[in-house]
Amino acid sequence: MDSVYFTPDHETFRASVRRFLEQEVAPHADRWESERRIPRGIFRRMGELGLLGILFPPEVGGAGGDLFHAVAFLEELPRSRMGGFCAAVAVQQFMATRHIWSHGSEEQKRRWVVPSIEGRAVGALAVTEPDAGSDVAALRTRAERRADGWVVNGAKTFITNGADGTFFTLAARTAPDRGAGGLSLFVVPADAPGVRVARRLEKLGWHCGDTAELSFEDVRLPADALVGEEHAGFRYLMEAFQLERLCSAAIAVGSARLCLEETLAYARERKAFGRPIVEFQAVGHRLADLATATEAARQLTLHAAWRLAHDLPAVRECSMAKLFATETAKRVADECLQCYGGYGLMEEYPAARFFRDARPHTIVAGTSEIMREIIARRMLE
Ligand SMILES: Cc1cc2nc3c(=O)[nH]c(=O)nc-3n(C[C@H](O)[C@H](O)[C@H](O)COP(=O)(O)OP(=O)(O)OC[C@H]3O[C@@H](n4cnc5c(N)ncnc54)[C@H](O)[C@@H]3O)c2cc1C
Numbered sequence: 001m002d003s004v005y006f007t008p009d010h011e012t013f014r015a016s017v018r019r020f021l022e023q024e025v026a027p028h029a030d031r032w033e034s035e036r037r038i039p040r041g042i043f044r045r046m047g048e049l050g051l052l053g054i055l056f057p058p059e060v061g062g063a064g065g066d067l068f069h070a071v072a073f074l075e076e077l078p079r080s081r082m083g084g085f086c087a088a089v090a091v092q093q094f095m096a097t098r099h100i101w102s103h104g105s106e107e108q109k110r111r112w113v114v115p116s117i118e119g120r121a122v123g124a125l126a127v128t129e130p131d132a133g134s135d136v137a138a139l140r141t142r143a144e145r146r147a148d149g150w151v152v153n154g155a156k157t158f159i160t161n162g163a164d165g166t167f168f169t170l171a172a173r174t175a176p177d178r179g180a181g182g183l184s185l186f187v188v189p190a191d192a193p194g195v196r197v198a199r200r201l202e203k204l205g206w207h208c209g210d211t212a213e214l215s216f217e218d219v220r221l222p223a224d225a226l227v228g229e230e231h232a233g234f235r236y237l238m239e240a241f242q243l244e245r246l247c248s249a250a251i252a253v254g255s256a257r258l259c260l261e262e263t264l265a266y267a268r269e270r271k272a273f274g275r276p277i278v279e280f281q282a283v284g285h286r287l288a289d290l291a292t293a294t295e296a297a298r299q300l301t302l303h304a305a306w307r308l309a310h311d312l313p314a315v316r317e318c319s320m321a322k323l324f325a326t327e328t329a330k331r332v333a334d335e336c337l338q339c340y341g342g343y344g345l346m347e348e349y350p351a352a353r354f355f356r357d358a359r360p361h362t363i364v365a366g367t368s369e370i371m372r373e374i375i376a377r378r379m380l381e
Helices: 008-035 040-048 067-080 083-103 106-118 233-269 281-309 315-339 341-345 351-362 368-380
Strands: 123-126 142-146 149-160 167-173 183-189 195-200 211-222
Touching: 008 040, 008 067, 008 083, 040 106, 067 083, 067 233, 067 281, 083 106, 083 123, 083 149, 083 167, 083 183, 083 233, 083 351, 123 149, 149 167, 149 183, 167 233, 183 211, 183 233, 233 281, 233 315, 233 351, 281 315, 315 341, 315 351, 315 368, 341 351
Parallel strands: 123 167
Antiparallel strands: 142 149, 142 167, 149 211, 167 183, 195 211
């Protein structure tokens, strides 16, 4: 047995995901990156293949998989060769829809989760604001109660799937004076009057990914747009953070492994001073160090997933996995690029994209500093 965590069924699933990504996604990567977009059709195709509902039960069209199916999927996602694609897909099925599934009404699940699993709808999780990122409790977008529902006013930024998505799972303030206890979640159709894509953001890395700034101006929502209980939004977000962090960690591990695999192949081929550069101890030892760090990141990520899958407290482990795996992926991408020499900087080689796509991971889904804060607080308890 190769791993105590993955069964033969997980590995068969992993192989099918890899095949799909290598045959149907990666060949388009250069074009989607330069066009700065992911065509909607690929979501439909993933829906047909059952790849957008891994954790959802078959009754709603999901695959009925467990957390290790999800981890195998996330580790494979970087085979798409696009960090932005990994983010878009992970947000769709493990973030935007998760809240609706965990806390929403049957009607909300029917209207938003089922089409998301089929790939007909694309979801975004809209939490971050221009003045409230790490400090989620400081967010100011308001949802005010009216006789017939809610009116939303505010702005969101850095929202993955924000410009091309079909709906937002939106965090908004429902009690102005209650801090974290005054936030609620809503489901907002992207075409609701008053919702506007203020800007598509140009960024370092994740080029194909849609990252947007959104504005909400007197957006009228029906009463049943509220997801779960009023004022429970912060708690819902905190609960879901463990899965979010695990997603980042598993994608980072997959991306570091792939980057190393490709760099090793290059280092065996590329010759200098009459021999393959991998035979220089400086190169070989560097790759050995990176492989060791990547394996450690993977084991920590799998351990965190195991705790989460067994309903054991996992805040510490998921935070450590997110911190260590994303920082490791960043280091791997940087040091692997060095092994390519000048070719590492050229767009026709993979190292440049690995390098820029590894960068956002230590910022999104909670920065490395915030992860350290959480871990340190746990140590003091
Ligand atoms: C490409 C991309 C995609 C994203 N996708 C989404 C999305 O889909 N949905 C969404 O809601 N958000 C999304 N985000 C937002 C992301 O979650 C935030 O950028 C992140 O949480 C940090 O918030 P901030 O950018 O406002 O930084 P700030 O919170 O302003 O932090 C700035 C710096 O201060 C540090 N800092 C802040 N507080 C502390 C503290 N207490 N202790 C130590 N250091 C601290 C931070 O670590 C950071 O280095 C995305 C961001 C990017 C870049």
